[in-house]
Amino acid sequence: MATIAVAAAACSPSLNWREVHVGELTTLLPCKPDRATRPITLEGETVNLEMAGCEAAGALYTVSRIQMEDAIRAQAIMIRLRKASLASVQAGSIHPTANSGDEHSSFDVQVNGRDPAGSPVQAHFKWMMQGQSAYQVAVYAPSLQAGQVEGIVGGIRFQ
Template sequence: MSVHRLLLGAVAAFSAAACTPSLNWRELRLSPTSAVALLPCKPDHAERSVPLGGQPTMLAVNGCEAGGATFALMVATLPAGRAPDDVLAGWQQATLAHMRAQGTPVRQPFHPARGLPLAHAQRVQAAGQRADGSAVQAQAVWTARAVDGGRVEVLHAVMYADRAQLAVADAFFEGIKWP
């Protein structure tokens, strides 16, 4: 199953979940990685093997809906020898293709403390379409962190909404930490 299908299934499950309409920020440990993040609602959780960088990888997804937006956090641990920047680049490309991004996405570096300074560790803003054809605004980040034994933890966080909510996206992404 592709990352796109997992994300679609996760978003559908999160859409059906009962989250409060207000933003109620809470800290979440993103197992099986060491990352922690803030989410504005109680998340649902799913895990599935997906092809990241062309290799089967166990991906953990946490997500929910609040304040008119869908929030998702995805993490995985890559074994030694995998090229994390290539994985992040492919993940970005797949995410933008899935949402049928229009125009040129706005990109800027995203390097939380202890994150690797990779070229594709970025924050991306893009406009596109949902599966039903309706317009969507996405704010997304990708980052990675080296851990013991040459392994690398990778993280992708995304917020989808009808209109850009930059202050909410800022709070969401600032809450991502590598301890």
């Protein structure tokens, strides 16, 4: 099913799906990503956030990774990242998806909220653990379409 959605989304002239690697995670983005690593503070702790992201067809697509010295610290950071991400979009309603797993190793939600300018935004977040790294895959748009989410989330795999 996800393959069909990815294939359908790939036919859109504004989307050019390609593989992107961030740490051990590989997924699909619909455009050539910009990359950056920057320090962020999560509940008083400063960590380095590695990110790849791009904008296409009215949506912002991002893949982020925070690597820690051990898996227990990475799990704690993933929980803090989840809180900060939901706060950043002023999440008013949060809807876990059917495949969300458990909140300690993998968790998917779709939210309705507001962007920093106060405009309505929908976001789909997926947080995952892999070894000593916490990952976040996200899509933000005024109104999310299934192909936008399935393309990036359905293409996730670990090396």
